[in-house]
Amino acid sequence: MNILLLCLLYLSLVHASTHVTISNETFHDRAASFGPKLSSNGKIGFMIEPAQDPTGCSLVTPPSTDWIALLSRGGCSFITKVRYMQKSGAIAVVIGDPNNPGWITMYSPDDTTDIMIPSVFLARNEYRKLLHLSKLLNTPMVAILQPDENVTWPLIDVLIIVIVSPCLVLILIYASWKARQSILHKRELAPISVVSKLNIKVFDLQEQKEHEERESCAICLEDYESGNELRLLPCNHYYHSMCVDLWLTTKKKCCPICKMDVTNTEVTPLLLEAGIF
Numbered sequence: 215m216n217i218l219l220l221c222l223l224y225l226s227l228v229h230a231s232t233h234v235t236i237s238n239e240t241f242h243d244r245a246a247s248f249g250p251k252l253s254s255n256g257k258i259g260f261m262i263e264p265a266q267d268p269t270g271c272s273l274v275t276p277p278s279t280d281w282i283a284l285l286s287r288g289g290c291s292f293i294t295k296v297r298y299m300q301k302s303g304a305i306a307v308v309i310g311d312p313n314n315p316g317w318i319t320m321y322s323p324d325d326t327t328d329i330m331i332p333s334v335f336l337a338r339n340e341y342r343k344l345l346h347l348s349k350l351l352n353t354p355m356v357a358i359l360q361p362d363e364n365v366t367w368p369l370i371d372v373l374i375i376v377i378v379s380p381c382l383v384l385i386l387i388y389a390s391w392k393a394r395q396s397i398l399h400k401r402e403l404a405p406i407s408v409v410s411k412l413n414i415k416v417f418d419l420q421e422q423k424e425h426e427e428r429e430s431c432a433i434c435l436e437d438y439e440s441g442n443e444l445r446l447l448p449c450n451h452y453y454h455s456m457c458v459d460l461w462l463t464t465k466k467k468c469c470p471i472c473k474m475d476v477t478n479t480e481v482t483p484l485l486l487e488a489g490i491f
């Protein structure tokens with residue numbers, strides 16, 4: 215999880231792009247580690263290579279208002295170029311590598327709090343295409359420096375993912391456990407269709423008195439009264455119909471006294487002793 219966080223933070227720091235409106239082309243670039251980050255609105259301006267010093271290692275006369283300096287790597291450090299261009303009125307700096315195809319993140323070990331404009335790095339292929347395009351046009355080329363929407367993850371989103379993901383996993387585990395418990399519980403119950411087929415008879419107190427003492431329902435502990443509906447289970451035990459139906463369909467599919475499974479179809483109901491049913 216920590217590795218994921220670091221990767222996402224890395225992506226949020228380095229990826230950006232330069233969009234050229236006249237050709238509708240987008241060049242991927244990499245934001246510097248110093249200076250302000252590009253806002254979601256991006257930075258729009260005229261991208262111009264300063265003719266006085268294409269490396270940007272010295273002050274130049276601003277070629278335009280709202281201009282973005284397109285510079286070549288080399289001659290001085292990245293931070294020096296950005297400082298000079300900031301003093302020369304540029305609103306952003308794009309530094310391209312004329313020789314190497316590799317990507318780097320521009321960095322400075324010095325204090326960079328004075329840098330007020332964003333800067334990005336272009337690898338060789340992207341830089342050459344952009345430079346070629348700017349030289350093809352007679353007028354200054356309008357470009358937009360923008361953070362890459364596809365891979366830029368604002369910090370708050372990253373934190374939400376890091377915090378919410380484990381919670382989602384725990385919720386899924388809990389839901390799965392509950393579903394399994396529910397299935398197991400249902401296996402312990404008797405279907406209503408099976409219970410409703412078990413024999414039933416109306417209790418007659420007069421008949422019962424002839425044999426022995428009064429009997430009671432082992433579930434509710436109430437004595438049977440004349441007219442009570444009793445359910446006879448395959449094991450010959452009987453209870454109030456309402457009591458045992460509820461027991462079998464919501465608690466357990468076994469007889470409360472002898473634990474016989476009422477859904478076992480091999481059991482044939484036996485007749486009760488004479489006088490009860």
Ligand SMILES: [Zn+2]
Nearest residue numbers: 431434454457
């Ligand atoms: Zn009962």
Ligand SMILES: [Zn+2]
Nearest residue numbers: 449451469472
């Ligand atoms: Zn029984």
